[in-house]
Amino acid sequence: MPSKDIKLNEQVKLQNSVSFAKRFKGVDWRDYIVYIAFIGVIIYFSVTLYDDGFLTTSNLLNIARQTAMISIMGVAMTFVISTGEIDLSVGSITALASLTAALALKAGLGLLGGVAVGLGTGLVIGVVNGLLITKVAIPSFLVTLGMMGIVKGLAMWITDTAPVPIVHSTFNFLFGSGDIGSIPILLVWTLVITVIGHIILKKTAFGRQTLATGGNEMAAKFTGVKTSKIKFLVFVGSGLMAGFAGLLYAGRMHAGRFTFGEGDELSVIAAVILGGTSLFGGVGTVIGTVIGSLMIGTINNGLIIMGLDVSQQMIVKGLIIILAVAFGRKTLKK
Template sequence: MSRGFKLPRLSSMPAWFGVLVLEILLIIGMAITQPVFFSASNLSNIVRSSAIPIILGIGMTFTILTAGIDLSVGSVLAFTGILLSGFITHMPRVSAVLLSIVITTIVVGGINGLLIGKLGLNSFVVTLGTLGIFRGIAYLVTNGTTRSMDTGKLINTLGDGNFGPVPGPLLVVIVVAGLSIWALRSTYFGRDVYAVGGNEFAARLAGIFTSRVKMTVYFISALLAALAGIMQVGRLQSAAPTAGAGIELAVVAGVLLGGTRLSGGVGSITGTVIGLLFLQTVQNSLTIQGVSSYWQQVVTGVLLGAAVLFDRFRANYSGRRKSREESNVTKE
């Protein structure tokens, strides 16, 4: 039942291509109408504010690629900051940073990874639980107060400062994204991640340790959330139990906008970076236009809806041919 008209080969473009086009149009449009948008300081501001969501988004991409999700990232970010604030007065800063990252990764990654990977519990439920637990601990330890601290140069550079001419957070993003792209593209682990998300049964049958792969992605997500926690402290020169509250919505939105499929098996780090950069650019543009921050949340939600709809459209379009063959593979 062909309709007689041919769309451009939508299915052959990378999923994030459309978002990249929107991002460029948005930048051009804003640069023309609001000169302040295109100032060096504002552009650097966009990059700096995007860094933390992108780092979280990269971890999220790993979990979503395996058909899971990690909702605990915002809480873990706050938890790590609080942990750092405790350690930093007792030891050299580098040790404090490393220790808080290691502890967070082992504890959070361990809980999420064991429950989801090993015991096969639902990732949404498990990480909703850890979201509550680690946010709660952060409040308990600090009694709800924000802890200021002297972060020193290293932490500040990671979160906000410059490393030579390059903004520190940008450097972190480049390193983390680069490593992740390499891991997903060129290692057996990366192939296993896609395989587990694409068809867990087939992956298991092919001899892949599916539970180990799933555990690993939650460790990665915890590790990156911890790193983001350190960056947040560097950015604000303080650790707040409220840090990153609700950020998981924006992160998941950005990851999906970037073309990663919620049901797993399809997606890319490149897409995530572009998706989250786009969300951040939109927010920045709205701020410059004087739109209230409440509206910005509405816009994020609408964009997410639009992205998911678009993805469904793509899937239907490219799936039409497939579905014929599917019914063939079933009985008779």
């Protein structure tokens, strides 16, 4: 019967529109606050600083170069924070790794040797962090706070605070200074690590178990998730990526130096939280982290072009971070 068909059609249409409306309603803009804020910041600087060259390709690529280390450490930190833990030692690790890599290159171990020693430095510290947190059951905040001091001390001690120059041109090209065509190699590394991190978090069993561990450790344990193993691995990953960031600092500056990465741990944590990862664990996003990192970098860059001095930069940066997180709060009172 045609009339019945029409009715049925209408019903289907109605249902479709309802489900569409519902889907639309289900989208909470607060989940995307970092993207909105990031676009807002870009538009603002583009308009106000257009004549000062903010929107030039070279300046934008510069931002990508400056934020690469924070982004890369942020990817690994997203996993750590997703399990409900924290890693404060990453800044110090970059310093020590830059020095050990530089020393290895100086000693003639070659490109692979230098890279292996730098990454190995981060890996070993990550393993120690992981063991202390899972086996000795010390809260990660304390373990990594202590480790931050120890590693920094080692970095200063190893060459008596002297920088170690790197003359290995392939190393310097691959880890920081090079460009592929007009694309800075640091941007390439950022993209590669981001994509890998995103896939691991969202598409693999390990990622799912990471989020489960942070979401409800007891339930995850009862389900057979080896939560200690997961936690151990995220700290190893964080150490490893901090070591990698150390290589990038070294390659970019053609030297290893104990001052590299100073205060980076806080920038990294800020990027992760700004990106939408929950400080209490269970919810995490790698892409959000990288956008968060880019946003902090863009703000830095814009403020410098504006001619603000360091003290003003710090104040404005702090305000923007607090505002962005405040607007993203679900518990915001209506």
